[in-house]
Amino acid sequence: MIQTLFGPPPKQSLFERLQQKVAGAVEKTRDNLVAQVEDLFQGAVEVSPELLRKLEATLVAADVGARPAKEIVERVRIEIEQQRARDTATSPEAVRAAIKRELVRIFDAAARPVKQASDGSPFVILLVGVNGTGKTTSIGKLAQRYKDEGFSSLICAGDTFRAAATEQVAVWAQRAGAELIQQKPGADPSAVLFDALTAAKSRGVNYVLVDTAGRLHTKTNLMQELAKMRRTAERLLPGAPHETLLVLDATTGQNGLQQARQFTQAANLTGLIVTKLDGTARGGIVVAIAHELGLPVRYIGVGERAEDLLPFEPGAYVDALLG
Numbered sequence: 001m002i003q004t005l006f007g008p009p010p011k012q013s014l015f016e017r018l019q020q021k022v023a024g025a026v027e028k029t030r031d032n033l034v035a036q037v038e039d040l041f042q043g044a045v046e047v048s049p050e051l052l053r054k055l056e057a058t059l060v061a062a063d064v065g066a067r068p069a070k071e072i073v074e075r076v077r078i079e080i081e082q083q084r085a086r087d088t089a090t091s092p093e094a095v096r097a098a099i100k101r102e103l104v105r106i107f108d109a110a111a112r113p114v115k116q117a118s119d120g121s122p123f124v125i126l127l128v129g130v131n132g133t134g135k136t137t138s139i140g141k142l143a144q145r146y147k148d149e150g151f152s153s154l155i156c157a158g159d160t161f162r163a164a165a166t167e168q169v170a171v172w173a174q175r176a177g178a179e180l181i182q183q184k185p186g187a188d189p190s191a192v193l194f195d196a197l198t199a200a201k202s203r204g205v206n207y208v209l210v211d212t213a214g215r216l217h218t219k220t221n222l223m224q225e226l227a228k229m230r231r232t233a234e235r236l237l238p239g240a241p242h243e244t245l246l247v248l249d250a251t252t253g254q255n256g257l258q259q260a261r262q263f264t265q266a267a268n269l270t271g272l273i274v275t276k277l278d279g280t281a282r283g284g285i286v287v288a289i290a291h292e293l294g295l296p297v298r299y300i301g302v303g304e305r306a307e308d309l310l311p312f313e314p315g316a317y318v319d320a321l322l323g
Contacts, residue, residue: 065288131214140172275301
């Protein structure tokens with residue numbers, strides 16, 4: 001009745017929906033981190049060196065990483081000393097605000113612009129990573145996102161080794177209304193990519209999303225195969241692939257960071273997609289990635305549905321993380 005009289009409730013903005021989704025995904029981390037920060041300062045007369053050491057340990061426990069945590073706490077210490085010099089009281093809220101500023105600074109330092117496709121050519125995104133991180137699912141979700149934004153996409157089934165990969169990505173392609181280019185199992189992934197890019201150019205497709213087989217950075221032959229795919233893309237479309245994104249499982253924590261470090265060296269990464277943030281209590285791994293690798297997080301996965309792959313917004317993420 002209320003909706004009949006006054007119309008439907010106003011739609012949430014993208015930023016509001018992002019905050020809401022991210023807040024739910026990092027709820028465990030936020031509850032743990034915020035509670036510990038407040039506990040640290042409960043009844044504290046002054047911010048002592050011991051208190052700052054405990055704060056650093058709290059950040060490390062949230063998977064922010066040892067070096068970022070140390071750097072953040074040092075900057076917070078300097079800010080507290082400046083407040084004291086101005087005879088300004090230091091509260092838990094002031095410390096939390098200082099931590100927020102430092103986290104955003106880390107993300108801003110890792111930011112880099114997205115390379116543009118030339119002459120209206122298809123924008124090519126190559127997704128890489130180890131098995132089980134959610135590459136194929138992320139491709140389907142990206143295709144759905146681009147469709148919702150009014151763009152066309154074509155999916156290249158470049159994982160020709162895992163039998164179920166093509167079937168899985170075909171389901172997503174159908175759901176998102178995206179074209180699918182595939183070959184028989186065991187085919188050369190670069191040949192599939194050649195067909196996909198040729199088709200995309202002739203049909204005026206906006207985005208080409210390239211699935212690749214899961215691989216460890218230690219597998220030299222598979223890393224060489226990835227390099228061959230990159231050369232194929234560059235030969236057909238100068239500047240392609242425009243994005244090479246590592247899909248990283250947030251639940252693997254610091255182990256995932258080590259994988260990312262190796263892939264950065266081997267695959268010319270331009271950014272990351274961090275998945276399964278809703279399944280970990282250590283959402284600080286996103287901070288560690290930005291700090292350690294100097295690479296931007298392009299998207300974060302906060303659930304199973306297509307709309308649960310969200311563009312990463314540092315301000316919204318930090319607000320969700322620290323309340």
